[in-house]
Amino acid sequence: MAQRWINGREILKRWEAEPFELLEADTPMNSEEYFPELNIHIFKMQAERWVKKFSEAPIKRILLYNFSSKYEGAMIARDGLPPLPVIYAVVFEMDDYDKTTKMSAEDHLQYDLMGVRGERQQESYERLLAATKPNKRIADNEQYYDLMTKDFAKVYKNPPKPDYREEWQFYCKFRNTKLSANIRIDEPHIVLWQQNWGEKVQKWADRARKTEHINILQLCHILAYDDGSSATLPALWREYQMDERGPSIPETETFENRVGAWFMLMQRLTTGFDGVPDQGKVPYLKTYKEDRDKGIYVEAPKNEGTHVNLQTLNDYFTKTLFVPTPLPQILFPDSPRESGAAGNKEKEYLAIKTPPGTKWKDIRIYLVHQGLIKIFYPQGEITTTRDGLGLGGKKVRWKDFEEFAANKGYYDFGTGVSRRKLKDKIYMLNRRLRGIFPDVKGKPIVYHKPELHEFHNTYTEEKYQSELIITKADPEHMETFSDEEEIAQEFCGYENSGKMW
Numbered sequence: 001m002a003q004r005w006i007n008g009r010e011i012l013k014r015w016e017a018e019p020f021e022l023l024e025a026d027t028p029m030n031s032e033e034y035f036p037e038l039n040i041h042i043f044k045m046q047a048e049r050w051v052k053k054f055s056e057a058p059i060k061r062i063l064l065y066n067f068s069s070k071y072e073g074a075m076i077a078r079d080g081l082p083p084l085p086v087i088y089a090v091v092f093e094m095d096d097y098d099k100t101t102k103m104s105a106e107d108h109l110q111y112d113l114m115g116v117r118g119e120r121q122q123e124s125y126e127r128l129l130a131a132t133k134p135n136k137r138i139a140d141n142e143q144y145y146d147l148m149t150k151d152f153a154k155v156y157k158n159p160p161k162p163d164y165r166e167e168w169q170f171y172c173k174f175r176n177t178k179l180s181a182n183i184r185i186d187e188p189h190i191v192l193w194q195q196n197w198g199e200k201v202q203k204w205a206d207r208a209r210k211t212e213h214i215n216i217l218q219l220c221h222i223l224a225y226d227d228g229s230s231a232t233l234p235a236l237w238r239e240y241q242m243d244e245r246g247p248s249i250p251e252t253e254t255f256e257n258r259v260g261a262w263f264m265l266m267q268r269l270t271t272g273f274d275g276v277p278d279q280g281k282v283p284y285l286k287t288y289k290e291d292r293d294k295g296i297y298v299e300a301p302k303n304e305g306t307h308v309n310l311q312t313l314n315d316y317f318t319k320t321l322f323v324p325t326p327l328p329q330i331l332f333p334d335s336p337r338e339s340g341a342a343g344n345k346e347k348e349y350l351a352i353k354t355p356p357g358t359k360w361k362d363i364r365i366y367l368v369h370q371g372l373i374k375i376f377y378p379q380g381e382i383t384t385t386r387d388g389l390g391l392g393g394k395k396v397r398w399k400d401f402e403e404f405a406a407n408k409g410y411y412d413f414g415t416g417v418s419r420r421k422l423k424d425k426i427y428m429l430n431r432r433l434r435g436i437f438p439d440v441k442g443k444p445i446v447y448h449k450p451e452l453h454e455f456h457n458t459y460t461e462e463k464y465q466s467e468l469i470i471t472k473a474d475p476e477h478m479e480t481f482s483d484e485e486e487i488a489q490e491f492c493g494y495e496n497s498g499k500m501w
Helices: 008-015 040-053 072-079 105-116 126-131 150-155 197-211 216-225 233-239 255-270 310-320 398-406 419-436 475-481 484-492
Strands: 059-066 088-094 168-173 190-194 213-215 288-291 296-299 307-309 364-369 372-377 380-385 410-412 445-448 463-466 469-472
Touching (some): 040 059, 040 150, 040 190, 126 168, 197 216, 213 216, 213 310, 216 307, 233 419, 288 307, 307 310, 364 398, 398 469, 419 445
Parallel strands (some): 088 168
Antiparallel strands (some): 059 088, 059 190, 213 307, 364 372, 372 380, 410 463
């Protein structure tokens, strides 16, 4: 996906989260094709061996990056130095803080000496940290002997050069440290090993059930980990119009993709309903802030909290979401696994597959009879009923659709309907039409603001205008519906009166 969904710095600032609570959403950066000379399958087995060897270390991920100094060219030109032989950087991401970052050089030395003399307890990461540091007392071709055993050369597809160890450097990245600028974190890389997220999300879920609240970022991970919840992501993405500012379809192939998609959707559900007309029909998911001193959770001003209440989340998923979505089992063990609770089950409505490149102007919808609808689209046509299109419910009323068709896909603001109610009608109609034609991009019904007509010195009407043809069938189109009587009986269950409307 070309677009980077998550800006890590903005999230950390807003959600007051630890850096490692986030996953990178731009997973195309995780690209094996960028390292064609390495056998990545063998390398991942090597990474698992490191995890077992340093099992006490709090390793979260092991990543492979390119190594390239941005000053190398200038140093060669100015000082005549040979180019650096290092090509690759292996980074161990640690779920811990480096205790020595703020120590002075003298304090750091004393800290190390205390460790050597056994006068302090060893940190869980220290043995791995020592293994990643070059040892000046041994030859270059023997460096990193704890990490690069004799069979390490197997990570190359072809036999490497004798001094291949010079091509590698190893680093530990802690929560409170930064990587060298020479490590190309902005370029494609490989995740060689990743912590078992099952254990992590279970830990978060257990804590959430005790406090009755869950951090929204952690909730995104839990939802991404639950196959049932994530199965509805594409439908939720479409229904909440996420494709207008992001990808048309969310990436759901990997865990990281799903975390990114759920986070963007949660922003929409909590604070981002831009243009939603009626808060009564489409309420936000209420959020809370944690008061750690008092050990309580309080409602967040402007709904910009970092946590949600579990009962509120349960009610929201089962009663409010446009698409019935099962609650994550790990967080709600007693919740049903079918798509939503009984009170939120919805009928499966018609979704029409259109050819690539289809635009709204290529589609025609004719209301032939009371509840009978004929649809024409590129390379196809279909006859259906209002119930088949989901136009008989409370949210999208048949009366509104019928009224819109009577106006030939046009609504102005002089109809006597309040602006809010009119906006609400258009919003719900847009939702349903996008559900019927999920592959067509853009809004089917668009808003046109008043504009000054220079020649007449008057303003154009403020209106909503359909991009597709929506109208009642008239005598001009009667030949299209020669079998109207038969269709009406079959689909609607009543006799045609001989009158179209």
